[in-house]
Amino acid sequence: MRAAITITAVAGLLAGLTTAAGATETLRWRDCGEGVQCADVRVPVDWARPHxxxxxxxxxxxxxxxxxxxxxxxxxxxxxxGPTVAHVPRLKDSFAELTRWFDVIIFDPRGFGASRGVTCPTPSPVPDLTAWPPNREAYQAYAEANRRFAHDCTPALGSLRDKLNSWQSTHDLDAIRVALGQRELNYYGNSYGTVYGQNYAELFGNKINRMYLDSVFDHSDPDMSSWALSGPEVTEANLHRFAKWAGQDPASALRGKDVLATWDRVIAAAQRNPIPAPGAGRTVTASEIAMAAAPGFEQMWPEFAKALAQADTGDATLIATRRPGARDPDLSRIALCSDFPYDVSYDSLKRLENEARVRAPRLGWRDVWLMGYHCAGLPKIGTYPPKPIRAKHAAPALVTNGSYDHGTPPEFGKRVAAQLPGARYLSAEGGHAQYWGGRNACVRDRVHRYLVDGELPAPGTHCPA
Structure with a gap:
């Protein structure tokens, strides 16, 4: 059935992008600041009904x-x-090397930003992270709040309500190829952009020239257990990396101490009684300490070492006053959960937490609740669930994931690379977004060789930080 839909959609694409005279539409590029040009591609709301x-x-x-x-x-x-197009003028230096050979063209997924962005009338709920993971009653209350958020957003979504999944967006990607007048696609997907790349390899594999996937977000695993348990061990390993640094580095407030023992002591104390945070006028729970820890981000280590050392003295003010990270756009969870309609019931996540605590007992166990944070209570409509990749005709891709990245762990990239014909997995030391964010010089060199000349690195190649 899926093959029939795909053939129909491609036929509709070609019809939809062709004028009555039979000529392909020409993109109308306009200046949008700092040397960046912008344009729009018209596509069907529903590729299963392309007219x-x-x-x-x-x-x-x-x-x-x-x-x-x-x-x-x-x-x-x-x-x-999420949206990126509006930020490209400020991001263009990150891609300056690529402009030696390419016009770099970045797109917003349907419903976001420059792609007729949808603004929900009420914001998505935020769980109480001082008590997260929650008990059953609190989780059900959060799920109900998330359900109401999605319901309230329905009028703003309009015809896109159940059309935000990556099957639709992958067809949009092929429409971009056609509008650019290209017989084959050169594609660079980062993080969630790799979901579109995985689907493109299956749906339009014979249209690929080069495909680079960085920090792969695995859309090939229908088993939530193996999917959700890939990240906790990375988080746990990052805590051990932090502990090694913090016990030795002169910049650390914990230098000379057994850092893991300090962590255990602080968590145990907070579990008995929340730790006072007089500078914030409240107390701090063990859950809040676990949620505040970010051992995968080395730039935050000095601050966190100081906060943990202070908490060990009975004052958790620095933890209580840590700045929260930026929130994803409200629409992100609707699109994400249409692609990953896993079972995020309380019982399912609690079972996964118990499994994760065996492998990652100090901190990594918390990660299994992240999908619940996004998807609890959301209606399962317009879904395109994960499934093994079948891409017999796709050109060989280059795939990399950072070894310290718990959100898109190396296991994700290895699993996807193994399913793409001729693909090569490039091991890389570091965190998320190796090319764009980390600017790993070794990764960049390998990516350039691949995109320009089709040269894949030798099997087993590793890029240090």
């Missing part, structure tokens, strides 16, 4: 330095799912 209502996909182009010698366009999605 129906239409929407648009927003693009931002960082032009190649030499238009006469460029190799063509490199289409990119930087993840989220």
């Amino acid at each position: 129906g209502q239409r929407t648009s996909i927003g693009l931002a182009k960082i032009p190649a330095r030499d238009q006469a010698t460029k190799l063509g366009p490199l289409v990119a999605n930087l993840g989220g799912p």
